[in-house]
Amino acid sequence: MRNRIRLLLLFLSALLCLSACRSRKPEGKKKVRIGVSVYDGYDTFISELTTAFREAAAAEARSVQIELSDAGRSQEVQDKAVRQMLDNGCDIICVNLVDRTAPGKIIDMAKKKNVPIIFFNRELVEEDLERWDKLYYVGADAKESGVLQGELAAAYLKAHPEADRNQDGVIQYVVLEGEAGHQDAILRTEYAASTLKERGIALEKLGYALANWNRSQAQTQVQQLLQSYGTRIELILANNDDMALGALDAYRASNIPLPPIFGIDGTEPGLSAVRDQSLTGTVKNNGIGQAEAMLSLALSLAAGEKSAYTLDRGKYIRIPYEAVSADKDSSITARSTELSR
Numbered sequence: 001m002r003n004r005i006r007l008l009l010l011f012l013s014a015l016l017c018l019s020a021c022r023s024r025k026p027e028g029k030k031k032v033r034i035g036v037s038v039y040d041g042y043d044t045f046i047s048e049l050t051t052a053f054r055e056a057a058a059a060e061a062r063s064v065q066i067e068l069s070d071a072g073r074s075q076e077v078q079d080k081a082v083r084q085m086l087d088n089g090c091d092i093i094c095v096n097l098v099d100r101t102a103p104g105k106i107i108d109m110a111k112k113k114n115v116p117i118i119f120f121n122r123e124l125v126e127e128d129l130e131r132w133d134k135l136y137y138v139g140a141d142a143k144e145s146g147v148l149q150g151e152l153a154a155a156y157l158k159a160h161p162e163a164d165r166n167q168d169g170v171i172q173y174v175v176l177e178g179e180a181g182h183q184d185a186i187l188r189t190e191y192a193a194s195t196l197k198e199r200g201i202a203l204e205k206l207g208y209a210l211a212n213w214n215r216s217q218a219q220t221q222v223q224q225l226l227q228s229y230g231t232r233i234e235l236i237l238a239n240n241d242d243m244a245l246g247a248l249d250a251y252r253a254s255n256i257p258l259p260p261i262f263g264i265d266g267t268e269p270g271l272s273a274v275r276d277q278s279l280t281g282t283v284k285n286n287g288i289g290q291a292e293a294m295l296s297l298a299l300s301l302a303a304g305e306k307s308a309y310t311l312d313r314g315k316y317i318r319i320p321y322e323a324v325s326a327d328k329d330s331s332i333t334a335r336s337t338e339l340s341r
Contacts, residue, residue, distance in 0.1 A: 031065055032062065032063070032091050032298070032302045033067065033089060033092075034065070034093075035069070035088070036050065036067065036068045036069070036094045037068075037082055037093070037094070037095050037096065038071065038096040039073060039098040040072065040073050040213075041070035043213060045267050048268065049120075049121065049290055049291050050068065052291035053294060053295060054066060054068075056291055056292050056295045060299070064295075071098050073098055078095070086110065086113045086115055091115065091298075092115065092301055093106075093110060093115055093117050094117075094118045094119075095117060100122050100123060100182065101181075103119070103128050104128070107128065107135065116134040116135070117134065118136045118297055118298060118301075119135070120139055121138075123142070123183055123184070136315055136317070138294045139316075139319070140321055141318050142186075142187035142188055145184075145264050145285065146189065146194075146264075147195045150192040150193065152262055152280075152281040153237065153280075154200070156260055156281065157171060158201075159327065160260075160327075163234055163259070163260055164234060165232075170203065171204070171235050172204045172234045172235070173203060173205060173206065173234060173235035173236065173237060174205070174206050174207050174225055174233055175193075175208040175209075175238075176208070176209055176236065176238040176247060177209065177210050177239055178213045179210065179213060185239050189239065192262075206225075206229050207225060209221035211243045211246065213240050213242055214246070215242040216246060217243075218242065218244075218245075218250075220250075222236070222251070226256060231257065233259055234259050234260075236259060236260070237262055238262065238264070239264060240263060240264050241263035241267045242269075244270065244273075244279055245269060245270065248273065260281075261279050262279070262283075264283040264285065265282065265284070266286075266324060271284070271324065274324055274326045275326055277327075280325065280327065281324060281325035283321050284322040286320065289319040293317045293319060296309060
């Protein structure tokens, strides 16, 4: 009898254990910790991109913790911030470099900890990206943005011959450059002008000004250019929307008629100014697309899975630009290419 009772108790115990195992919820995936360091949190485009990154992370079924740091345009501050993120146990680090030519300390620290780095928006030198197999870049093709800005400007000028104010058959223009030695600034400036010339627009460059992607600096610089050239300026090409808006601010403070002004980035303030035709056009840099691609790649790397995005040379994800103009008379109102996924 005792043996029968003992067997019955063992049987009931086994049933309870089996039932508990079946009812236990499967453990969720480990939380992914992502460190994000930006060169300047006051940059409008970067601010919009990081906001989109946070929103995309919040929508993920998988738990994602983001540690955000603003380097305030100091590479030394950024290096220290990345070191702290690595010490805090971040699984992936995303870096918007202050100095694209000085990623060495960050790469060495990450390699020592075996933590992948995704550089974004400010493209580092190709040789540096090849230093380790866990280095990646998410951004856009700066040359494309210059070409599209040139196409927008050429289309507008052909549709509006009155833009040539002195009717000399040559468009006198100025350029607002983002940053000395910065690849995006160099390529945007070069290809915007060369595309205009290829489209049959004769150009004379009156001058240029470095405004460091900043609206207030651009306003100051354009005020000085207006003192030198006044109504001779027939076109302004700005490397980003903030500087284009700074140029607009300078003109609004003067009595000089506004020439066509083109920006790049397609930030919310920039697009709003295009909609009300204060700015003639802009080239939208898809910050949401970059944020989503960066998050997708980060989660894939953390899980040891293949990325859902096609990586050029196993390293690069580039998101296409889109040309945007409010001018109905221009032959270009929008152009974009499909992202390969």
